Amino acid sequence: MTPKQKWLIVGAVVVAAGLLAVGGLVVIAWIKFDEVPPQYRSLPVYVHDQTDSTHPWHRRSTATCGSAVYVNDFEESALLIQRSPTNAIGRAPIGNALVCSIEGQSPQDYIAVDCGSEMPAFEVFRNSKRPAFDYRHAKFQVLEYTGRIGRVEHKRSTDPALIAEVVWTLSAGTPTTAELPASMTSTNITGLHMFSDQLPGLIFCPLVYNGEAGAIYLAENMGSEFTNRTVKFHARWIPAGSLFTQWVRVP
Numbered sequence: 001m002t003p004k005q006k007w008l009i010v011g012a013v014v015v016a017a018g019l020l021a022v023g024g025l026v027v028i029a030w031i032k033f034d035e036v037p038p039q040y041r042s043l044p045v046y047v048h049d050q051t052d053s054t055h056p057w058h059r060r061s062t063a064t065c066g067s068a069v070y071v072n073d074f075e076e077s078a079l080l081i082q083r084s085p086t087n088a089i090g091r092a093p094i095g096n097a098l099v100c101s102i103e104g105q106s107p108q109d110y111i112a113v114d115c116g117s118e119m120p121a122f123e124v125f126r127n128s129k130r131p132a133f134d135y136r137h138a139k140f141q142v143l144e145y146t147g148r149i150g151r152v153e154h155k156r157s158t159d160p161a162l163i164a165e166v167v168w169t170l171s172a173g174t175p176t177t178a179e180l181p182a183s184m185t186s187t188n189i190t191g192l193h194m195f196s197d198q199l200p201g202l203i204f205c206p207l208v209y210n211g212e213a214g215a216i217y218l219a220e221n222m223g224s225e226f227t228n229r230t231v232k233f234h235a236r237w238i239p240a241g242s243l244f245t246q247w248v249r250v251p
Contacts, residue, residue: 057223
């Protein structure tokens with residue numbers, strides 16, 4: 001049962017519900033929430049599935065409609081949508097979750113699928129017949145550091161040398177052998193927003209780890225391992241270059 005379509009079952013044990021038991025037959029009331037709005041009922045339905053990814057600590061999600069198969073895996077989980085999607089092109093099999101086109105992208109390449117629960121949470125899905133976005137050969141025009149303290153640390157750069165160093169670090173840098181993060185808080189892992197004309201409507205978002213001793217690391221993506229009600233994070237953390245380290249540290 002999904003949060004997108006809730007069924008409230010009120011049993012005879014709930015006195016306040018005022019249910020009646022007649023001749024030993026318990027009357028149960030079903031109340032259905034989140035009906036699909038009329039304007040969306042004719043949209044095609046996308047079927048969602050999930051399997052293990054070939055990338056450790058990741059899952060491979062698919063959204064299928066007819067012969068079209070869209071995928072969200074390691075590469076796509078590093079992508080964000082620039083603007084909230086509003087143009088619905090499909091819906092989920094249950095509830096009123098929508099599948100939308102992405103401004104700047106053809107639905108033949110990328111779509112946005114609502115994978116949220118109570119609130120919409122659109123994720124990027126790529127047509128499985130299209131190659132994954134390769135940041136190694138992309139030309140980025142803008143780099144943004146999201147910062148650990150909101151707008152205080154947020155900064156933006158168009159410096160080609162800085163951007164090139166970040167791309168080189170992620171693609172060719174040597175990862176640390178230390179187990180990171182040493183501790184997990186809400187502030188020591190932040191991120192980058194990298195904008196490219198080759199990726200209209202989407203943002204490539206690698207991660208930044210601010211180490212305990214002041215060292216800074218970059219990672220293309222991060223996976224999660226859930227065991228015994230705890231979560232452990234896995235990433236290929238690479239020491240950042242001198243240009244990026246100085247840029248982040250200087251107020």
